[in-house]
Amino acid sequence: MNQPLRVFALLLALLSWPALAVVNGHKYHFDDAEQIARFQALNESLRCPKCQNQDLADSNSPVAGDMRDKIYELMQQGKTDDDIENYMVARYGDFVRYKPPFRADTWLLWLGPVAALVIGLLVVAMIRRGRPAVAPLTPEEQARLQALRAGAGSKNEEPKA
Amino acid sequence: MKRLFLFLPLLACVILGVVFFLSIGREDKDVLPSPLIGQPFPTFNTDALESGAPLGREHLLGKPALVNVWATWCPTCKAEHEFLNILAEEGVTIYGINYKDDDEKARQWLFNYGNPYDLVLRDPDGKLGLDLGVYGAPETFLIDSQGIIRGKHVGDLNARVWEKLEAEYRALK
DSSP states (O other), rough: HHHHHHHHHHHHHHGGGGGGEEEEEEEEEEESHHHHHHHHHHHHHHHHHTTTTTTTOOOOHHHHHHHHHHHHHHHHHHHHHHHHHHHHHHHHGGGGGOOOOOTTTTTHHHHHHHHHHHHHHHHHHHHHHSSSOOOOOHHHHHHHHHHHHHHHHHHHOOOOO | OOOGGGHHHHHHHHHHHHHHHOOOOOOTOOOOOTTTTSBBBOOOOBBBTOOOOOGGGGGGGGOEEEEEEOOOOOOHHHHHHHHHHHHTTTTTOOOEEEEOOOHHHHHHHHHHHHHOOOOEEEEETTEEEHHHTTSSSOOOEEEEEOBBBEEESOOOOOHHHHHHHHHHHHHHH
């Protein structure tokens, strides 16, 4: 291949760059970079049911691969992110979402941290209330404090080098 | 009275300890609840592993049954296979889904270890598995005669599991 042709091929390769997403060695072709971003975001927002601490993008279990393929397929059919998420939840349950819905059986999950914060603030308030108020110093005490400070200052003064 | 409040942290720890202790014997955390229970078995278009005859959802209807998802690459499936044979001999209807597997290997497996299945559905690319929310073989669904999914067990079927599942199966209509 001669030089200009090689440069041209390189440019072509660069042009096709945003239309390709590679997940665990599998290539997915997209029309534009925005779709790739959507695909990535979906894969990161859904949890692998097999490797429970990994998202779909990260997991290399076979079922995660199947789910990624399905997400790609549904995207090509023009489905929205919500459609795709609901599709997976209908099959694998709420577990596949990192963000659980607010429901009767999940309220503790959502409100628990707020409740803990409120309890913590109440405890802090109670402790502060129990503490006796600090009375201002009398003139004699003020004078003594000044004297002490002056004494301590001269004693601790570092010899200047 | 106020001193009693000092025991609150201890009390909290004891309660937590009890909660943790009770969850030791709880079911495997890897087992996810299936949202498909109470839903109709998904529709599908596939064919029978052995005869090659086309199969659809209608072939699973008519009587309560187990639908067992299996594959030759799955060691636990091997472990439960003998128990499936026993169930089949007892007259339990079992349909198999050969999940992401090689047809030839699957046929050989059934030839070697016996065939407990009334029908075996091919699912080479796991499409039916995905519709069923399968995330690891073996998984077993209970369906009633109308094809509604009534229960699901993840992991191998054995005498201990069947003790619990049998009542559910016998109650199906």
